[in-house]
Amino acid sequence: TRGETMSRYGLTIDEDRKLKRILREKVMQRQDSLCLRCRSLEGLDAHHLYTQKMYPGMKFESTNVIGLCRRCHRWVHDNPAKAIRWLETAVTAVEWAFLHEASKYKSKVRFYFEDELEKLR
Numbered sequence: 001t002r003g004e005t006m007s008r009y010g011l012t013i014d015e016d017r018k019l020k021r022i023l024r025e026k027v028m029q030r031q032d033s034l035c036l037r038c039r040s041l042e043g044l045d046a047h048h049l050y051t052q053k054m055y056p057g058m059k060f061e062s063t064n065v066i067g068l069c070r071r072c073h074r075w076v077h078d079n080p081a082k083a084i085r086w087l088e089t090a091v092t093a094v095e096w097a098f099l100h101e102a103s104k105y106k107s108k109v110r111f112y113f114e115d116e117l118e119k120l121r
Contacts, residue, residue: 020046023060027067035069036090037076042069047076049087050103057105063095064102 011019024046035044044067050058058064068076076083088096 019060023062023065024067026062027065030062031067034067035072036066037068037072037086040069040072042071044068045070045073047073049091050099055103058099058102061099061102064099066090 024044027046028044031044033041033044035042046065047068048055048058049064049066052059055064076087091099
């Protein structure tokens, strides 16, 4: 509606939050609600392989997001060199290839919002 604060994707803040929730649910379902690193059932955080800041168009790309428990998420950010070596084994070559191609369009929004937004309305 008019006057609502918009996110950088042209979505309302409320729509942006709802899409984040949908993305998180998809990642949790894909990983059976387990941390990809330690297999903990502790609540999962969404970790973007290609950062939202540098690659805003990949924010809602589900292949770009993995679920990590808070402890492992902190470890990834605190130990980037070790984390990269671990991620190279945790993410398949096909997924990396797809993400690499998608990253070339880092400023464009790749996520097709309309289907998900229809579910929100």
